[in-house]
Amino acid sequence: MKKGTMFRGLATALVTLGSVALLAGCGNGSKDSGSADKSGLPKATYKVSKDTPAWKKDKTKMTTLTWYVNADWWEKSFGKDEITKQIKKDLNVNIKFVTGDDTKLNTYFASGNMPDLVTIGDPNSKVARTANQWAYPLQDLANKYDPYFFKVARKDTLNWYKIDGKTYAYPNYSNTAADYNSGKILPRDAFIIRKDVLAGIGKQDFTTPEGFVKGMAAIKAKYPKLTPFGFNDFSGGNSSLQNVVQDMLGVPITTKANKYYDRDTDSDYIKWLDAFRQVHAAGNISDDSFTDDADTFNEKVANGNYATMMMGSDVNHGTNLQDWASKDSKGEYVAIDGIQSTVGREPTLSQAGISGWLINYISNKTKHPAKAIQVFEYLLSDKGQMLTNFGEKGKMYTQDADGMVKWTPFAKDLQLNHPQEFNKKYRIGEFILFGHDRYKALNKDSYVKAVWQMQDWGKKYLKPQFKIENIAPNPGTQEARALSAIQTNWSTTMVSLIRSKDKKSFDDTLAKYKKFQKDNNITDINKTRNDNIKANMKKLGQD
Amino acid sequence: MEINKPRKLPIGTRIKEWGKAWGRQWQLQTMVLPGIILMIIFNFIPIYGLTLAFKSYSVTSTISSSPWVGLQNFQIIMKDKYFWQSVQNTIGISAIKLTIEFFLPIILAILIFELKWTPFKKLVQTITYLPHFLSWIILGGMLITWLSSNGMLNQVLRLFGIAANDNHILNASSYWSIASLSDVWKEAGWGTILYLATMSKIDPTYYEAAEMDGASKIRQIWSITIPEMSSIISLNLILSVSGLFNSNLDQTLVLMNSQNQPKAEVINSYVYRVGLTQGDFSYATAVGLGVSIISVILLIITNTITKKLNDNQSVL
Numbered sequence: 001m002k003k004g005t006m007f008r009g010l011a012t013a014l015v016t017l018g019s020v021a022l023l024a025g026c027g028n029g030s031k032d033s034g035s036a037d038k039s040g041l042p043k044a045t046y047k048v049s050k051d052t053p054a055w056k057k058d059k060t061k062m063t064t065l066t067w068y069v070n071a072d073w074w075e076k077s078f079g080k081d082e083i084t085k086q087i088k089k090d091l092n093v094n095i096k097f098v099t100g101d102d103t104k105l106n107t108y109f110a111s112g113n114m115p116d117l118v119t120i121g122d123p124n125s126k127v128a129r130t131a132n133q134w135a136y137p138l139q140d141l142a143n144k145y146d147p148y149f150f151k152v153a154r155k156d157t158l159n160w161y162k163i164d165g166k167t168y169a170y171p172n173y174s175n176t177a178a179d180y181n182s183g184k185i186l187p188r189d190a191f192i193i194r195k196d197v198l199a200g201i202g203k204q205d206f207t208t209p210e211g212f213v214k215g216m217a218a219i220k221a222k223y224p225k226l227t228p229f230g231f232n233d234f235s236g237g238n239s240s241l242q243n244v245v246q247d248m249l250g251v252p253i254t255t256k257a258n259k260y261y262d263r264d265t266d267s268d269y270i271k272w273l274d275a276f277r278q279v280h281a282a283g284n285i286s287d288d289s290f291t292d293d294a295d296t297f298n299e300k301v302a303n304g305n306y307a308t309m310m311m312g313s314d315v316n317h318g319t320n321l322q323d324w325a326s327k328d329s330k331g332e333y334v335a336i337d338g339i340q341s342t343v344g345r346e347p348t349l350s351q352a353g354i355s356g357w358l359i360n361y362i363s364n365k366t367k368h369p370a371k372a373i374q375v376f377e378y379l380l381s382d383k384g385q386m387l388t389n390f391g392e393k394g395k396m397y398t399q400d401a402d403g404m405v406k407w408t409p410f411a412k413d414l415q416l417n418h419p420q421e422f423n424k425k426y427r428i429g430e431f432i433l434f435g436h437d438r439y440k441a442l443n444k445d446s447y448v449k450a451v452w453q454m455q456d457w458g459k460k461y462l463k464p465q466f467k468i469e470n471i472a473p474n475p476g477t478q479e480a481r482a483l484s485a486i487q488t489n490w491s492t493t494m495v496s497l498i499r500s501k502d503k504k505s506f507d508d509t510l511a512k513y514k515k516f517q518k519d520n521n522i523t524d525i526n527k528t529r530n531d532n533i534k535a536n537m538k539k540l541g542q543d
Numbered sequence: 544m545e546i547n548k549p550r551k552l553p554i555g556t557r558i559k560e561w562g563k564a565w566g567r568q569w570q571l572q573t574m575v576l577p578g579i580i581l582m583i584i585f586n587f588i589p590i591y592g593l594t595l596a597f598k599s600y601s602v603t604s605t606i607s608s609s610p611w612v613g614l615q616n617f618q619i620i621m622k623d624k625y626f627w628q629s630v631q632n633t634i635g636i637s638a639i640k641l642t643i644e645f646f647l648p649i650i651l652a653i654l655i656f657e658l659k660w661t662p663f664k665k666l667v668q669t670i671t672y673l674p675h676f677l678s679w680i681i682l683g684g685m686l687i688t689w690l691s692s693n694g695m696l697n698q699v700l701r702l703f704g705i706a707a708n709d710n711h712i713l714n715a716s717s718y719w720s721i722a723s724l725s726d727v728w729k730e731a732g733w734g735t736i737l738y739l740a741t742m743s744k745i746d747p748t749y750y751e752a753a754e755m756d757g758a759s760k761i762r763q764i765w766s767i768t769i770p771e772m773s774s775i776i777s778l779n780l781i782l783s784v785s786g787l788f789n790s791n792l793d794q795t796l797v798l799m800n801s802q803n804q805p806k807a808e809v810i811n812s813y814v815y816r817v818g819l820t821q822g823d824f825s826y827a828t829a830v831g832l833g834v835s836i837i838s839v840i841l842l843i844i845t846n847t848i849t850k851k852l853n854d855n856q857s858v859l
Contacts (some may be wrong), residue, residue: 102819109602126822130603218715234801288691288708291800293684308767475822476601485625491801499713499802 042372044145054146055091063371064094066115068108069433071358074099078338081427086387091373091378105514116366117375119433123355123470128169135361137166143372144302149373152380159539160354160466169354170376172435177540180351180464184441187458188315189244191338193308194331197223202528206308206338207273216284219307221390222427228284229276230306230312233297238491241498245272248310250345253468257535260471260529264490265514268343270496277506282524290495304331310339321450332450335457348463351437354468354540358433379434387447388431389439396426397443403445458510466540471532479528483522489516586728596829602822609825616829626830629813632719632806633790639723641783644699647727648734649776653764655735655740671732687712712798718806722794737775745771777849785842788834810834 019448046057076097079088088094092120098104098115105127108114114134120127127134129252137157142149156176191206201218202207205211219228232240242264251266262268270512279285284439292300300306304327311333314321323367325332338345362372378384390397407415414422422428429446440446447455473479500506552560565572592606596616600609602722620626651671655702689695690711700707709716749767758766789851799807804857810830820828 102822106602106824110605112605126601127603130601133603164685238801286692287713288693289709290802291687291691291712293687476599476825480821481619481623481817481823481826488625488804492804495713495801 001214001398004081018364028034041140041144041369046442048145048147050147050151050500053148053374053377054370055378057373058370058411060091060092060371062092062094062103063368065117065366065371065375066096066098067113067117067119068098068100068105069119069358070100070102070105070121071119072099075311075427075430080427082391083388083427083431087137087336087378087384088394091374093375095375099373114363114454116363116364116368116372118361118363120361121358122471122498123171123359124475126475128359129474129503130168131168133489134364136364136366136369136372137168137374138170138362138376139166140379141362143185145370146373149377149380150476152377152382156540157354158354159541161359162212162539169349169359169361170357170380170434172433173352173358174322174356174439175352175355175437175464177464177466180462181436182438183459184438185351186315186437186441186447186455187248188239188351188455189343189349190314190335190457191248191308191334192314192335192454194226194304194306194333195334196328197307197497198334198336199228204338209342210473211337212272212275213278213282216279216308217282218374219283223307226303226307226437227286227289227300228307229279230286230289230297230300230308231309231310233292233294234290234491234495235293238287238494240310241273241276243495244310244312245269245339247349248339248347249341250348252345253465254521258467258533260468260526260533264494265510268345269343271342271499272339273349274503274506277503280498281501285498290419290499302327304328304333308338309333311454314454315447318448318451322448325450335454345459346393347458348387349458349461350465351462353464353469354466358434360498376434378489383469385436385439388435389429390443391426391428396428399442402443403529405443407443467536467542468529469536471536473525479525482522483525484523486517486522489513581725593828593832595825598825600825602824612825616826619826620829620833625808626810626813628805629808629810633660633788633809633811636719636722636809637787637790639719640726642789643723643727644734645780645783646728649738649772651731652735652742653768656739656768657760657764668735671735673732674729675727679791679793679797682725682729683794684821686721686798687772688770690721713800713802715803715806718803722791722798722807726791728796734779737779739770741772742768749818751786777852781842781845781849784845786837787840787841820824 001538022208044054045060046054048058074097076099078084078095078097084095095117105118105120108118109127122128127142138149138153142153153178154169154174156178157174160174161167161171177183193206193415197219200222201215204218216228219226232244246263246266246269249266249268249272251263251269252261253263255261278287289297293385298317300322301309301317302323311317317445321333358377362369362376366372379388386393387453390405393399393410395408397405397407399405403468411422411426411428414426415428423430429440444452473483491514493509496509497506534543566743595606595609598606598609599612600606647723648816655664655667655671658667691697692708692710696711697707697709697757710719713715725739749771750763753763753767756766788810790811794813795812796815799812814827814830817823817830817856
């Protein structure tokens with residue numbers, strides 16, 4: 001009998017324990033019903049002033065903010081390196097970074113337990129387009145807690161991210177028209193060639209399709225070991241053969257009447273695709289270029305495997321270009337005139353647009369709205385920018401009368417001989433959630449030497465493309481689905497065009513694509529795009 | 544079939560009887576409880592999420608607050624050319640995989656089983672298991688290099704005097720064979736484990752007796768080994784047929800490129816692309832639901848067939 005009781009007791013205990021443990025996991029799903037009532041913002045605990053940053057006056061004790069960054073690569077530590085240590089001290093704030101991908105972001109929304117600050121990367125996403133439902137308008141926060149924000153934020157950028165009259169987001173690297181005109185924004189795309197090859201093949205003209213085909217053949221004849229023509233990898237999109245080539249040719253971004261212009265089927269561009277076809281048919285483009293992933297491409301750049309390249313985003317490949325230049329100074333890549341319009345248009349190189357890159361929001365569930373806007377204001381201010389880009393003044397850098405920055409010998413030695421420490425302990429140029437090129441441009445050493453000539457080459461060709469940013473139809477709509485089908489088809493089509501055996505199959509493939517566009521409601525999609533272009537121009541004050 | 548119905552008892556009595564029986568063994572019964580709770584939480588409650596397939600959901604709304612749209616998502620599926628292309632590819636690739644990957648491990652297992660020198664047997668087993676432990680990310684990268692224009696395959700072909708310069712992974716028409724053969728290579732060795740375990744349980748006296756009766760090795764395999772394994776073979780068949788629509792997402796994401804996409808896109812990668820990359824959750828859920836229903840139907844069909852083949856005994 002005793003045995004039976006023991007067994008019964010044990011069983012009950014086990015079951016209870018198991019059930020409790022299981023249910024406990026689901027217990028804290030209670031939703032935070034604290035709503036987004038704008039008038040519900042608590043009063044500022046300090047005297048608000050237009051001329052002084054609020055963080056100088058706010059004497060509240062250490063506040064902890066959770067900041068979700070929708071990018072797995074973001075470094076989560078805070079307060080351990082010299083830069084974030086200073087931010088922590090100045091703002092009296094402790095930031096808990098959380099990183100993740102879209103799945104995690106969606107989970108946050110589904111659970112209703114939002115972090116205080118949110119950073120995402122896609123201005124076209126549903127999250128960004130419905131920000132007015134889950135984020136605080138920056139204007140309201142700034143007026144209430146930190147009006148100095150309006151001094152450091154760019155008006156154009158604030159306008160750009162307005163939804164129904166208020167701004168909910170502030171991106172990093174958002175270039176305004178003034179930035180484009182300042183000369184401080186540097187181009188990043190160029191047709192580049194190895195210096196030794198350029199000298200070795202005699203006079204060649206890479207600017208016309210015919211000359212390009214001939215030039216590649218000349219390279220093949222003289223340097224059989226090199227692949228004559230290369231381009232960026234296809235893993236993240238359509239390599240440098242779509243937008244970048246179109247920019248090189250100065251293909252217009254809209255029609256004269258400011259309607260959507262299909263750059264992919266522009267006749268000038270198609271002529272060049274046909275030239276690439278001929279280069280490929282002659283064996284001077286390797287099929288591997290279509291399958292290489294980013295790492296393989298980087299390796300090939302760092303080994304100088306390509307004689308010439310249509311290089312998109314040279315800054316991002318700076319390390320590899322520099323690697324190669326240090327290995328073989330005679331074979332260093334240089335930018336030359338190449339791949340140019342057959343109808344006399346100038347290149348219209350693009351750079352980060354007004355939408356910027358990473359977009360920062362303050363969630364309307366945050367309990368510390370004052371601190372949150374102070375973080376935005378601080379990081380956007382001169383003080384914050386100089387700190388995150390160059391570290392502590394005097395110790396890491398000195399500044400001339402004209403504002404230009406130079407590394408101190410200490411910083412230089414660190415960068416050269418202890419790059420690990422430079423990155424980890426000092427975190428120079430890595431805390432970029434509010435970064436901007438106009439500060440980076442203050443120091444020539446922000447970019448590796450290997451890309452300086454390429455940047456100089458394209459300087460005069462930079463042109464904004466703000467009008468056509470984020471004009472795609474809303475995700476989830478029938479148009480968005482059709483557009484995604486068309487884009488998928490275009491990726492296949494573009495590579496097929498280049499790999500066509502002859503002109504006839506080239507033309508057939510192109511005709512098929514045009515038919516595919518028609519079958520997938522391209523006219524409806526373009527109508528949406530036209531509306532969005534119009535709305536963009538209104539925001540830009542160009543209407 | 545006419546069964547003597549115990550239903551003659553009134554329903555109240557039956558429940559009482561059942562309750563009594565349950566009461567006698569409540570300790571044992573309650574032990575199942577954690578398992579049931581686990582299943583309710585992780586398998587049944589998420590079923591609620593399937594309502595997304597009939598709604599128009601966006602990230603910033605909740606499942607309950609998004610509006611119903613009826614069968615709209617399914618109507619779009621019907622017209623979606625890319626979806627049907629992915630179904631075709633999934634079935635095509637899976638069918639090849641199924642055929643080879645079903646038979647090959649059986650043959651391989653028998654071969655290994657018949658090896659009598661243990662060190663060599665172990666070596667063969669290790670070598671055939673090995674690829675299973677590499678993820679598709681690594682293996683895919685290797686394959687892309689091997690199949691590139693100057694890769695291992697072309698170099699070997701050139702050794703035999705065949706002019707080979709193609710980048711095979713760009714060739715849409717060969718994608719199905721690349722995908723299925725590489726998967727067979729990766730998994731065949733691993734697939735032998737169940738069979739080998741079953742074979743080791745076969746009574747050796749059967750073989751001794753057969754040998755005395757003068758049965759050849761082939762005869763022994765055919766008349767002893769295979770019949771003894773029949774239940775595990777049919778179990779494997781059922782599982783793999785029901786997995787016909789369960790295409791390999793990792794493999795596809797690594798090996799797919801813009802040129803082979805028309806032949807490489809499978810249902811899973813399509814759902815991933817539409818659902819996660821483009822944020823079209825409702826549509827992706829509808830696709831997932833449709834595929835699950837078809838998978839269940841397939842499962843039932845194969846179970847019925849194998850039951851027939853297996854003396855009316857289900858292995859499930």
